[in-house]
Amino acid sequence: MNPLLAQFLAEAADLLTQVDEGLLQLERTPGDPEMVNEVFRAAHTFKGSSGLFDFPELTRLTHAAEDLLDAVRAGALPLDSGMTDDLLAAFDLIRGWLAHVTSNECLPATAGADAAALITRLRAPIGGEKVKVETTVAVARRDSAPAWLAYFDEEWLAETAAWLRTTSAQMRFIRYVPDSGCFFRAEDPLHLIRQVPALERLGLIEPVEWPEAADYDEYACMVAFVFAARAAVGEIDYLFRYVSDQIEVVDLDGDTIQRYLSGEAEADAAAPSEADEPGTVDTVRSSPSEPELVADARAILTAALRSLAINPTGHVHLVSVANAITAAAHALGDPVEIREPDVVALTATVTRLLGDTPPPEDAVSTAPIEPIPVDRGRADDPGGQVGSRILKVDQEKVDHLMELVGELNVAKNGLTFLAQAAEEEFGSRALSRRIKDQYSGLHRIAEELQASVMDIRMLPLSVAFSRFPRLVRDLSRRLGKNIELVLTGEDTMADKDVIEALGDPLVHLVRNSLDHGVETVDERLATGKPGTARITLAAVADGDAVVVEISDDGRGVDPTRVRRKAYEKGLISEEELETLSDSDAVDLVFRPGFSTAEQISDLSGRGVGMDAVRASVEKLGGAVTMRSELGSGTTVRLRLPLSMAVTQVMVFSVAGQRFGIPVDLVVETVRVPAAEMSRVLHQDVVVLRGEVVPVLDLARALDMPWTPDQTQDRAILIVGVNGQRVGLLVEQFHREVDVILKPMEGLLAYANEFSGTALLGDGLVLLVLNMKEVLGLAARVG
């Protein structure tokens, strides 16, 4: 489905509810201007958005509802319960239509008829003026034939009468009396008649007495015509649109003509003959709508719209279409003037006309319009589904759901322990097996549940990006820099926690780019760059991580200056000053206490540097890297887990106590014979594939008494922290588990060496290590 339509349907469901509630409330407290306004606005929005799609009936119906509500809003009408019923019925009908649209992408075939009835009802209280379409040509259906039938050939008339009687059909008879000065207005009556489609017969009304040859004025029109045709009213009306006061149209059936021919109508004819006097014909501007005419006009408009869509160019074509539209509009009693036909204006006009005109209920019925029973949707009618329903749920509820999923996971994991106990303690293998079967079923459901809850929490990155266009615009004006912001991959999805946590680091990085990265226009032009700088925010999904890059084409980071600055601030030694590679030097900007900006501006440099960015991203379980080339720009790359809700941890034990460590950090696990451990500079090391890896005694770092069994191999967990490998001496490796990490709170909040706790399936609390802090601790202890 067209995304625009999908969005419309989703919004429509909301709007419908809003209207329903508003109307019901209005009924209880009539005249609440605020409420009327609200319902009106909803109807208005509905009408507006429905115009985007090809649902003319929907537009017309909402238009009628909107007009009624507008009258109520203006205080012209009090809203009574009858109107409320009609309005509710209208919106129920719309609900039904939209359900149809949701499944079929089109309105039901009965939409036009359903709408027409309701529109009539809705318009009735406000005078119903829109329904009554003024027409210029009155088609009289008379039982007596007009006297001017005499001007037709009698023989033909008799044949026609017989034919019409046999077929119970009618024919349209028209008398056209051009005024005498018509030649001067470039009118050619015969030419008009020539264009009448399906012309059956032409008759001539000659002057009774021709003037003398000498007095004959060839420029005075003295003749008049009668003709019979099977042309539609709209066609006649169109052709004779400029002389509509000079024609008279009647539809006659065979019987009437026959009666006329047999002389029955003679007496009748005498009386109206005065009115029939050519030139004094007074065509009544008919007030009741002529359904056939409206239908014809609508057909013309629809055709015009189609023709505009197919062939939107060509002046001649447009002019003719414009003419057709003008005529149709005239017939609909809504004259429009089209001076310079162009596609857009014409299309708009036609759409408006079509929107304003309900299709006639019945093309032939001339009976007084009886109240049409409206099939009101009952409130208990299921009514179908409009759009895909969108729930707005409080974030806390989703969070709570996530917690429950976590608890379920823990409870589920308990079953494996139970199975173990059944086998080992109670010696029942069969029971153990059955418990395991139950476990696998539960596991599958829990996994699915977790996946769907996670999915609920997913948000597009555009949420995090949305504030930047404004921020960049404001800041660039303030700094006098020309900056173009490019956003890509905004539809990449990530967990809402990640998106939220990403906000501050991103703002900081973008500000940094604006402030330090991008040069002023003059500086840029001097170095041969375009005056307008470009900052790109790009997001891309990468497995179970999302990568966000902030890049600019500014001056880049000067590694020499960074090195010098770091040295001056005592962040690196003199030795490092000499040996640090350029890329490592760039990385120095993430060190705490580093700030290269010469001048502290109010944008960045508020004492929080890049170290703050790195810290907050790492807290999310992500990583920050910076790549920069002097003179051509800087790219900062953030890599974040898609979801923070569930963390995969590796469980191991030290001195009999179990600990966890995020699996992301684990490089490998190795067992090394005790003899292969060596000591270099008071530091235990192990040589792995030619690389010397320092080994920390975790028990010692955590101040837990434990002496490794000298005869056994050492279990060493190799982790990668800050790009360096460190080995942790542990007692035993366990399995990997998915846990929901809870932050250290309350009395334990000070314990920085743990990033959080998690509950294991057997009820044990697992402490998850914060490796950075642990390394720091080990360094202090060591």
Next chain:
Amino acid sequence: MPLELGDTTATLTGVVTVDEVEELAAWLQATAKPRVNLRKCNHLHTGALQAMLRFRPKVSAAPTDAFLAGQVLPLLEGSGGEPTRQGSEPP
């Protein structure tokens, strides 16, 4: 030129517009027994038709145009112009 006025016969070709009406009327008036060739005539302006109705020239060649031949020619060849029944008087 839609109008070719001979001594006794006028040949009307193509579309006879209002511009030709005066010339045709004058010719019809001045010619004793006018004959009109309508074979190649595609349309007659109402004024031309009216002039022909007034002066009743003999149509020497019927038009090939369907509308003129089918609907207009019978009027020109009508029975002296008086309709069979007359309910009202044209101006």
